[in-house]
Amino acid sequence: MTVLLFLIPLALLLGLGALAAFLWSLKSGQFEDLDGAAHRVLMDDDVEKDK
């Protein structure tokens, strides 16, 4: 059962990491425009046009 002593903190750390990432993205306004985000993925603005 000593494996639990590693696994539980590990699971919690991963969860906390995800939570921190969510809170950060919330704070930086990434949930303000959910409709737009869905469409922005499809935009080619990062592809260079004239090569």
Place this chain on the structure above:
Amino acid sequence: MTAAFDFGSLVTHGKDGACRFEAAVDGMTCAACIGEIEQGLADLPGLDHARVNYADRRLALEWRDARFDLAAAFERLRRMGYTLHPFELAESERAEIETSRWLLRCLAIAGFAAMNIMLLSVGVWVGEGGGDIDPATRDLFHGVSALIALPAAAFAGQPFFKSAFAALRAGRLNMDVPISLGVLLALAMSVYETLTHAEHAYFDSATMLLSFLLLGRFLDHAMRRKTRAVAANLAALRAPLACRLSPDGGETLAPLAKIAPGDIVLVRPGERLPVDGVVATGASQLDESLVTGETRRRAVAAGAQVYAGSLNYDGALTIRVEAANGATLLDDIERLLEKATNARSRYVRLADRVSRLYAPMVHLAALVTALFWMWRGASLHDALITAICVLIITCPCALALAVPAVQVVASGALFRAGVLLNSADAIERLAEADTIVFDKTGTLTAPEPRVVNAAEIDAKVMDIAARLARASSHPLARAVAQQRPHAAALEAREDHGLGVAAMVEGVEARLGAARFCGLERQAAEFGAFDAEVSLVAFRHGDATALFKVRQTLRSDAVETIAELKARGFAIEILSGDRVEAVERVAAALRVEQWSGGLKPAEKVARLDALRAEGRKVLMVGDGLNDAPALASAHVSISPIDATQITQAAADAVFLGERLAPVVTTLDLARKSRALMRENLALSVIYNVFAVPLAMAGWLTPLIAAAAMSGSSILVTLNALRAGRAPTAKADPHAAAPPPPSLYGRGEPPELEAAE
């Protein structure tokens, strides 16, 4: 327009020295516009950041560099086909955004805690009763759970604790009191259990409870926030920018909020008046139908009192803005409005009514359970545990989700049908309406006058006339231009007060007053026409035409009224217009109950009388004169052409040229209310089964948690059914929200033709 815009007042300065400017964007139709706008602005000198919010149809600009020229950005977007409407984020909307972020943060934390604790709890449940979990491991699991649950609950429970505390301090019980009590007791008990090495702890139930409740609350908020954002945009689209004249003759465009009494503003022909005031110079005719309901035009000259919302027909006017605290029409209306709004805020929402009964019952049930078990000889500890079980199992998870979930789904469906809800309880009040009162001008009739004899006019003549009309800003010319919506304007010279002229195929074409085109005799032959018809004359060589322009019914008014009648609504028309004009409309629509020539206060009095009869009135109207009536009716809907004050007062606004959204809204509201009741019934049934089990002490934590989540999922799924809008009578135009355009589609029926 060439006047410089007074931007300074709308630019906000951040702490880091960055300037920020927000505007609603008109003309954004598809996702491709995001890239187009952002890239179109990207190379403007000095601009740091241009970001489009597609959901809200807004654009945010950020810059630090003084070189950046906001006017250039406006101009560039205008050339690309987008119009910017700057606006100030209302304090209420800002607060709303903050709250919804806060709720989402709480939800994230509660969800994280619930999931991790559930992981540990499942381990304990599986291992117990002959399993292979030893007491030391169980204690470890409970200890870790406590470490997660206590801080998480302390943070995520704040929305409930605060509200419960406020309610208790005011000596009331609300839904948050049993929630807070249940959570706090469960946590305290669980800590005690953990310390005494007992078999069960309830950290999982407490955190699950919090996350489900927060989800419901967040959904509730998200709906209101979205509609409010769209409503604010629409207000910005319609916000009249006033053109202020400085003493040296310079013109600046300024938002209305920055106009002070004593300023002089300029109103060109074809524009709506942005302010109340006195005409300083100029003479013109005003269409005051939005303000008074009267459709006949009023001639004004220097010294005349004029009101915001009137449409200026002929000449440019300069207006001295009046003191806002005077006895202006707007002030009168606002006072009435305030009174009416206060009266309505006493409405109790369905969920609140249920919870008012529910909260004391839950406490009572828990108390009775504890006392009963103590009387049966159980220890205080065991009795308390059972009582907590009752508090948790009766947790109004389903109850808290039941109504908001339906509201979110229904408001989404309404949004797709072109209807925006302004207040959260509008759906419930709409569903209760049994009497519908319509305003006439701008509601049953189209807001702008139209050409009614288009069918009699030669197509080629119409083509030239429409292109000529496009070159003029006169409201009657707009009606002619509307006949050919995509025609290009001709290079025309405007002869003030007479009409416009241009060379077409080497011959001069003229559009305007009868004497301008030499058609006085023909116009006189029309002679016997009533006061509501205006004539626009046209001459191109030998080809002549007279356009009859008048107020017409909305294109589907007759069908809509018939459908509403078929659904059993009592229909009534209350109008400020002349009695004869109202009579004709009422006859065309086959409405028996009508009255004309009413002042705003008389409309309110009539609505009060209806209320006294026990009727629930839905008021459909626009115009300043309707604002108090809209606010004092049980529930109200306003077409989007209405002036801003009405939008603020109405519970819902609809877009487009048709009246059909009123029927859709009512149908959907009734369906939604049925679903809300179904959901509430479901959660009551769940409680009827679950509570006795909990009181008997038979429930294990696993079953309690499963039952709780199950009931929540059930009501959420049920709520999704509200999304299927009643499509039986839906029309193709209502399916997609049309852009708020002044010009509708199709041929409107003439009033006489419908008789």
